[in-house]
Amino acid sequence: MTKTYKIAVIGGDGTGPEVVAEAVKVLDAAAGRFGFKVEKVWYDLGGERYKRTGETLPDSVLAELRQCDAILLGAIGHPDVKPGILEKGILLRMRFELDQYINLRPVRLFPGVDCPIKDKGPNEIDYVVIRENTGDVYTGVGGFLMKDTPHEVAIQTAVYTRFQVDRCLRYAFEYARVKGKKARGKGPNNTLALVGKTNVLTYIYDLWERAFHQMGQQFYPDIKREYYHVDAACMWMIKNPEWFDVIVTGNMFGDIITDLAAITQGGMGIAAGANINPEGVSMFEPIGGSAPKYTGKGMINPLAAICAMGMMLDTLGLHDPAEKVEQAVGHVIANKLKGLAAGRMGYTTSQVGNMVSEYVASC
Ligand code: IPM
Ligand code: MG
Numbered sequence: 001m002t003k004t005y006k007i008a009v010i011g012g013d014g015t016g017p018e019v020v021a022e023a024v025k026v027l028d029a030a031a032g033r034f035g036f037k038v039e040k041v042w043y044d045l046g047g048e049r050y051k052r053t054g055e056t057l058p059d060s061v062l063a064e065l066r067q068c069d070a071i072l073l074g075a076i077g078h079p080d081v082k083p084g085i086l087e088k089g090i091l092l093r094m095r096f097e098l099d100q101y102i103n104l105r106p107v108r109l110f111p112g113v114d115c116p117i118k119d120k121g122p123n124e125i126d127y128v129v130i131r132e133n134t135g136d137v138y139t140g141v142g143g144f145l146m147k148d149t150p151h152e153v154a155i156q157t158a159v160y161t162r163f164q165v166d167r168c169l170r171y172a173f174e175y176a177r178v179k180g181k182k183a184r185g186k187g188p189n190n191t192l193a194l195v196g197k198t199n200v201l202t203y204i205y206d207l208w209e210r211a212f213h214q215m216g217q218q219f220y221p222d223i224k225r226e227y228y229h230v231d232a233a234c235m236w237m238i239k240n241p242e243w244f245d246v247i248v249t250g251n252m253f254g255d256i257i258t259d260l261a262a263i264t265q266g267g268m269g270i271a272a273g274a275n276i277n278p279e280g281v282s283m284f285e286p287i288g289g290s291a292p293k294y295t296g297k298g299m300i301n302p303l304a305a306i307c308a309m310g311m312m313l314d315t316l317g318l319h320d321p322a323e324k325v326e327q328a329v330g331h332v333i334a335n336k337l338k339g340l341a342a343g344r345m346g347y348t349t350s351q352v353g354n355m356v357s358e359y360v361a362s363c
Contacts, residue, residue: 002035002036002037003036003037004036004037004038004039005036005037005038005039005069005070005316006039006041006067006068006069007027007038007039007040007041007068007069007070007071007072007312008041008043008064008065008068008070008071008072009024009040009041009042009043009071009072010042010043010045010046010071010072010073010074011042011044011046011074012045012046012073012074012075012076012090012290013046013047013048013074013075013076013077013078013086013290013292014075014077014078014289014290014291014292014294014295015074015075015290015291015292015294015295015300015349016046016073016074016075016076016290017074018074018295018296018298018300018302018349018350019074019075019286019300019301019302019304019305019306019349020072020073020074020305021302021350021353022302022305022306022349022350022352022353022356023072023302023305023306023308023309023353024040024072024309025350025353025354025357026306026309026325026328026353026356026357026360027072027309027313028357029356029357029358029360029361030313030318030321030324030325030360031321032361033321033324033360033361033362034318034320034321034324036318036321041064041068043061043065045057045061045076045090046076046078046086046090047077047078047080047081047086048078050078050081050085050086050089051078051080051081056085056086056089056090056093057089057090057093057094062093062094062097065094065098065281066098066280066281068281069281069316070281070282070283070284070312070315070316071094071281071282071283071284072283072284072285072305072308072309072312073091073094073283073284073285074285074286074290074305075285075286075288075289075290075291076090076091076290077289077290077292078290078292079292088140092138094275094283095133095134095275095283096134098275098277098280098281098282098283099134099277099280100133100134100275100276100277100280100281100282100283101132101133101134101164101167101168101171101276101277102130102131102132102133102168102171102274102275102276102277102278103130103131103132103133103251103254103273103274103275103276104128104129104130104131104175104273104274104276104311105128105129105130105131105254105258105261105262105271105272105273105274105287106127106128106272106311107125107126107127107128107129107241107244107258107261107262107264107265107271108122108125108126108127108265109121109122109124109125109126109264109265109266110122110265110266110270110329110330110333110334111330111333111334112333112334112335112337113265113266113270113333113340114266114339115264115265115266116263116264117238117241117264120241120242120264123242124241124242125241125242125264125265126181126186126242127241127244127245127246127247127261128175128179128246128247129247129248129249129254129257129258129261130168130171130172130175130246130247130248130249130254131249131250131251131253131254131255131258132160132164132165132168132248132249132250132251132254133251133254133275134164134251135158135159135160135161135164135165135250135251136158136159136160136204136250136251136252137156137157137158137159137251137252138251138252139157139159140156141156141157141159142154142155142156142157143155158201158204158250158252160204160207160208160250162207162211165207165208165211166211166215168248169208169211169212169215169248170215171276171278172192172246172248173192173215173216173219173220173223175246176190176191176192176220176223176245176246177190177220177222177223179246180192180223180245180246181245187245189223189224189245190222190223190224190245190246191223191224191225191226191244191245191246192212192216192220192223192224192225192226192245192246192247192248193225193226193227193228193233193244193245193246193247193248194208194209194212194225194226194227194228194247194248194249195227195228195229195230195233195247195248195249195253195254195257196208196209196227196228196229196230196249196250196253197229197230197231197253198227198229199229204250205250208250209227212225212227212248213225230249230253230256230257233247233257234257234260237257237260237261237264238260238264241264258271258273258287259287262287262288266340267340267341268286268287268288268289268291268301268304269288269300269301269303269304269340269341269342269345270301270303270304270307270333270340271286271287271288271304272284272285272286272287272304272305272307272308272310272311273285273286273287273308273311274308274311274312274315276315282312282315284308284309284311284312284315285305285308286304286305286307286308287304288304291342294342294343297343298348298349298350299342299343299348299349300342300349301340301341301342301345301349301352302349302350302352302353303329303332303333303340303352303356306325306329306353306356307325307326307329309325310322310325310326310329313325321360324360325356325360327359327363328356328357328359328360328363329356331359331363332352332355332356332359336352336355337352
């Protein structure tokens, strides 16, 4: 019997619903071509629902999400809603409650895409960032004292447990072993680089660094270990991106460096991410945000959402369909699109989705 995958689809805010619609189109094409079944459950979450009802992510929806095989998300963030409410109430709550402790963000330049870095191409921009996704300053530990007085104090504390650090490192080492540059025939080593700030964050990144070397020495002597301070890493990601293979880092630094990395791979139109709970329900999203100014114009690039859907297939164990989606995206970029930025593709959002699905269905 063919397995039916139950996929929760959350369009969310701004251009989220438009790009997710294209990802679903490609998902359907892949299902048809490879003979698996998909049951989609659409959820209306985001700024509009919040404005209407005051709800962000209701417990009842969360309970249903736990029963799905995966979640496909468009974007969260609405110009009329105070920053933080939707992000914490929906996106971060989903990551935390479903314990999606890995945020996997590939940084790959597809052939045919202009790299903003001079003399760098697909061979140089080819690494992944594994961002820890449940700890750090994201935990919300902190508060105000004497708010709205001249003596106001604001505290926001970075929190990491050894357990959180170890499980993230283990995932990263395993990933480097199976998908690092040596494993892919692209280099002499599989390398895992820890990005931190051991010279200032002498508690948090001391913990990370000790755990990193202990685990590496004991269980992964075959993986080359490197360490970069985060500021230096930002410099090298531009100057010598080819040095990187698999990067592992904390939540806050991971957030920042993946936007920097995204622009080196052609921008937010193509940058995808997976929020993974290896033992549970994972969520897949373009990393670019809701881009409200492009809403409803058919100008936004759906490829990031389509690539996120491809990562979903891969995580579900549907490796051939995932591979086909990636090929299709590569084909459309190399042969059709004028650019990756919103409004510069030479096609509308849905035309791009159609071209990718047609390739997936028939090539
Ligand atoms: C991301 C985003 C989120 C984050 C925001 C919207 C809360 O920037 O997924 O990178 O900081 O994680
Ligand atoms: Mg971010």
